[in-house]
Amino acid sequence: MEPLRIALAQMAPRLGALEDNLERHHALLAEARQGGADLVVFPELGLTGYLLQDLNAEVAMRLDDPRLAALASDTKGLSAVVGFVEESDDHRLFIAAALLEDGELRHVHRKVFLANYGLFDERRFFGSGSILAATPSRLGLSLGICICEDFWHLATPNLLALDGAQVLINISSSPGRDVAAVNEVGLGTATSWRTLARTYAQLTTSFVVFVNRVGVEESITFWGGSEVISPTGATLFQAPLHDEGLFFVEIDRAEVRRERIAMPLLRDERPEVVMRQLERIVRERAGEVDPNDAGSGA
Amino acid sequence: MTSVSASPPSGSGPAFELPAELGIDTDVARRIIDGFITSQLRQAGFSRAVVGLSGGIDSALVAHLVAEAIGADSLLCVLMPYSGSSADSRTDAAAVVDQLGCASTLVDISPMVDAYFADGAPGGREASPVRRGNFMARMRMAVLYDHSVTFGGLVAGTGNKTEMLIGYTTLFGDSACAFAPIGDLYKSQVRQLAAVMGVPDAIVRKSPSADLWPGQTDEGELGVSYADLDRLLFWMIDKRRAPDELIELGFDDGLVERVGRMVARSEFKRQVAPIAKLGPRTVGIDYLYPRRRPGSARR
Numbered sequence: 001m002e003p004l005r006i007a008l009a010q011m012a013p014r015l016g017a018l019e020d021n022l023e024r025h026h027a028l029l030a031e032a033r034q035g036g037a038d039l040v041v042f043p044e045l046g047l048t049g050y051l052l053q054d055l056n057a058e059v060a061m062r063l064d065d066p067r068l069a070a071l072a073s074d075t076k077g078l079s080a081v082v083g084f085v086e087e088s089d090d091h092r093l094f095i096a097a098a099l100l101e102d103g104e105l106r107h108v109h110r111k112v113f114l115a116n117y118g119l120f121d122e123r124r125f126f127g128s129g130s131i132l133a134a135t136p137s138r139l140g141l142s143l144g145i146c147i148c149e150d151f152w153h154l155a156t157p158n159l160l161a162l163d164g165a166q167v168l169i170n171i172s173s174s175p176g177r178d179v180a181a182v183n184e185v186g187l188g189t190a191t192s193w194r195t196l197a198r199t200y201a202q203l204t205t206s207f208v209v210f211v212n213r214v215g216v217e218e219s220i221t222f223w224g225g226s227e228v229i230s231p232t233g234a235t236l237f238q239a240p241l242h243d244e245g246l247f248f249v250e251i252d253r254a255e256v257r258r259e260r261i262a263m264p265l266l267r268d269e270r271p272e273v274v275m276r277q278l279e280r281i282v283r284e285r286a287g288e289v290d291p292n293d294a295g296s297g298a
Numbered sequence: 299m300t301s302v303s304a305s306p307p308s309g310s311g312p313a314f315e316l317p318a319e320l321g322i323d324t325d326v327a328r329r330i331i332d333g334f335i336t337s338q339l340r341q342a343g344f345s346r347a348v349v350g351l352s353g354g355i356d357s358a359l360v361a362h363l364v365a366e367a368i369g370a371d372s373l374l375c376v377l378m379p380y381s382g383s384s385a386d387s388r389t390d391a392a393a394v395v396d397q398l399g400c401a402s403t404l405v406d407i408s409p410m411v412d413a414y415f416a417d418g419a420p421g422g423r424e425a426s427p428v429r430r431g432n433f434m435a436r437m438r439m440a441v442l443y444d445h446s447v448t449f450g451g452l453v454a455g456t457g458n459k460t461e462m463l464i465g466y467t468t469l470f471g472d473s474a475c476a477f478a479p480i481g482d483l484y485k486s487q488v489r490q491l492a493a494v495m496g497v498p499d500a501i502v503r504k505s506p507s508a509d510l511w512p513g514q515t516d517e518g519e520l521g522v523s524y525a526d527l528d529r530l531l532f533w534m535i536d537k538r539r540a541p542d543e544l545i546e547l548g549f550d551d552g553l554v555e556r557v558g559r560m561v562a563r564s565e566f567k568r569q570v571a572p573i574a575k576l577g578p579r580t581v582g583i584d585y586l587y588p589r590r591r592p593g594s595a596r597r
Contacts (some may be wrong), residue, residue, distance in 0.1 A: 015341075016591040053586040179327045186323025216337035218588055221330045242329055 003250040004139060007037035008226045010239050010247060012215025015049030018059045022047060022067055025082060028246055029074045035248050038139055040080040043171050043213035044111075044148050045095060047084040050173040051217045056125045060087035063098075063105060072100040079137055081145060081211075083171050085126075086110065092127040097145050097171055099135060107135035107145065112156070115149040119175060119220065122149075132156055134165035141166045141253060144206070148172040151196055161204035162271055166256045168200060172212040176223030176241075190225050190241065202233035205259045205266060207251055214244050231259035313503045314489045315525040320532060322487050324494045328363070331479050335367035338477040339452060343596030346451030350442045350472075351375040351394060351402070352509065353387030356480065357456040358394045358501050359492040363479050364454050366495070370400040374449040378438045381408040383509050393498050403445070407437045431510035435471025443474070452476035460485040460524065463531050464557065465564020466508075466516070473567065484528040522553060530557055 009028045013021045025042060032040040044050070048059040061068050061084055071082065079101045086096035086108065095111040110129025114122035132155070134142045144165025150156045151170045160168055178188030185191070193210065201208040207230060214224040226239040228249045237249040260266060283289045339345055347364045351357045364373050375398075377391050395402040411434055415425050425433075446453050455475025457467055459482050467473040480488055485506065493502050505515040506524065517523050530549050533539045534557070539547065544554045570582060579585045 014592075015588055051588050053588055055587060055591060176330065179322045179330070180319070181321040181323050183323065186326035216334050216341075218590070219334075221333055241326070242333060 001252070001254050004141070004253055005036050005038050006209060006228065006249050006251065007032035007035060007040040008209070008211050008228070008237075008239060008247045008249065009040060009042045009046070010211065010214055010224045010226045010243070010245050011043065011046060012213060012222070012244055013043070013046050013049045015051060015217050016055045016059060018048055018061075018067075021049070022071065025071055026074055029071075029078070029080060031246055032080075032248075033078055035246070037248065038079065039137075040078065041169060041171060041209055041211040042080070042082045043211050044083040044097070044173040045085065046082060046171075046213065049217060050213070050222070051220070052085070053125060056085055056093050057087070060085040060093050062087050062089070063108060068098065068105060072105050073103050075100045076103050078102075079139055081143075081169055081171060083147065083173075093125070094129055095122065095126050095147055096129075097147055097169075099137065099143065099145060101138050106137070107143075109133075109145045109147065111147040111150060113149045113153045115152075119177075120149075132159045132163070134160050134163035141256075144168045146170050148174060151200070157200040157204050157206075158269075161206055161266060162269060165204075165206060167207040167209060168204065169209045170197075170211070172210065173222055174212050175220035177220075185225075185241065187223055187241065190223060193225070194227070197227060197229050198233045198235070201229040201231055203265065205231040205263055206256065207231060214242055231256050313493060313499065314486070315523070316486050316490055317525055317529045317532075320484055320486045320490075320528055322483070322490060324491050327483070327487075327491060328366070328495070331363050332367040335364055335454070335477070335479055339368065341590035341595060342452060342476070344450070344452050346372040346374070346449060347454045348374045348376060348442060348446050348449055348451040349454050350438055350456065351377050351391045352456075353377075353384075353390035353394075353501070354506060354509070355488055355492050355497065355501050355504075356458055356506075358390070358497045359488055359495065360454050360456045360479055361394055361398060361400070362492070362495045362497055365398045365400060370398045372451070373398065373400040374445060374451060375400055375402040376442055376445050377402060377404045378407050378441055379404070380411060380434055381406070382511065384507075384512065386504070387509050390498065390501050390504075394501070397496075397498065401449075405441050407434060407441065410437050427511050431508060432468045432471060434510070435468035439471050439474045446476075454479060455481065457481050458485050458488050459483055460528055460531060462568060463535060463564075464520070464527070464560040465567050466520070467567060469567050484531065485524040486528040522557075526553070527557065530554065531561075534558070534561070 029040055081097055081099055083097050086094045097109045098105055099107040112129045112132055114126060114128050116123040134144045137143050142164040144160025146156050157168055174189055176187050176189045179186055183191050197208045197210050209228050211226045212224055213222045215222055223241050224239055225241045228236045230236050239247045349357055349361045349364060351361055361375055375395050379388055415422055419425055442453050453475045455478035457473055457478055458480050461467050462481060489502060507515045533544055533547060541554050541558060545551045573580055575583060
């Protein structure tokens, strides 16, 4: 089986400069194609920059936006994941990721879990998506596309893998913080994300592709450190912290099957148990049922 | 209290006390600050910076960081002594300029300050040292911002996290800047980074001072060492510990109370002035744009 060649576009978008960023995406797509990439992954809000505040509506694109179509037209014989602000027909704004393939827009994921604490203020400016679904791709693998904070909630990798994803793709604009000397690689954020990526790869027996942006907006510095993890949890590639670059990684598609035969964790998942328990917990948390009377529910 | 002593490469004994939990990865911090300085300038349409150099460790470190980020050729250090400033401050500032090979200029602020207090100021010559100190800090700000125009560079701030949190700054004086490269580093961390970057040993070792009157030191005036103050602020602010938890950690209850009050009382210095909300869309309240966006750069 031919290996799958992935290009990680660890780039620094210009804040609010949609046209400049589009141009940069076109150029990187061309460079990735030249480098033999099958799949090119760009960071969260790579087309717009992150700290948009009231610029959110100014850079938003509808799914039928000709600029998105032009980007898609660069993907003949190629798959690409791009991050942008989506405006729905009823004018809600979402942080979104689109899968572009063979000239078409094939799938859109709207960020489900918006970060709204500490230095984050996403819910003020964006609506949240409500679908976590895997999507088939021309690559012969099913993709589980999600965005940054989505990965800080266990349901995301779990649902995407149960839905058939073999490659979990997380695109991020993660601001680096905590330079305490005790942190691995000197950055607390990097330590946390590396733990998540390995854990999810192992628990879902899937590849994890993490693409994080670099660059500076206002006070915050995005730390890069994009990586690819195999279904065994082994690190296949790690991009440098803070440096911009287009990095190529090859993965062995057969690795998913091998690992899932050896470690049939997904086979042994009990989604019906999870669902029944969740139904009970949701009712209880809403105050609809007295937890003491609820029984096991299983 | 766990702490380690840090020595500069030339070290003849510890240059300062670095509490263990405050130790930073200086390579990563340096990389982030370098990128921050470069980006702030580029996004504003500038390629040069201006630093007010006092002879103390904060401004020496900022000058080093700016020189590393954009090159010493693009840095102007402005020395602004007052007649009462210590001679050592002047010598130490000159040593940093020599070391970096950057442009520098000296503006004696004594005539401006003395003219005001000799003539127009209420209370005149009897003005308190604090009033005089604040006025000096604001004169230096005015001089620095004028040089920002003539040199074509943004003013890099030299404030650190410790002084910002306790309000040991002059509003619209030393706190005025275009961007603050070391504003998230406690004084102990400033010392750690300064030692690594090769700021002259004499500057790293000397007692920090606002240099407003002879013999003044920050630690003497605040009544606490920076190592203790930084540790307390770290647990209070970064680690979100409540006063009773801080006392349980071994901090003196009087100090916890006093520092807590200093932080609360200086909240106004860290925020822009509130605007009376009248219209449908008000600056800073429901008109929210990033400082740097398409069209905001000078060119």
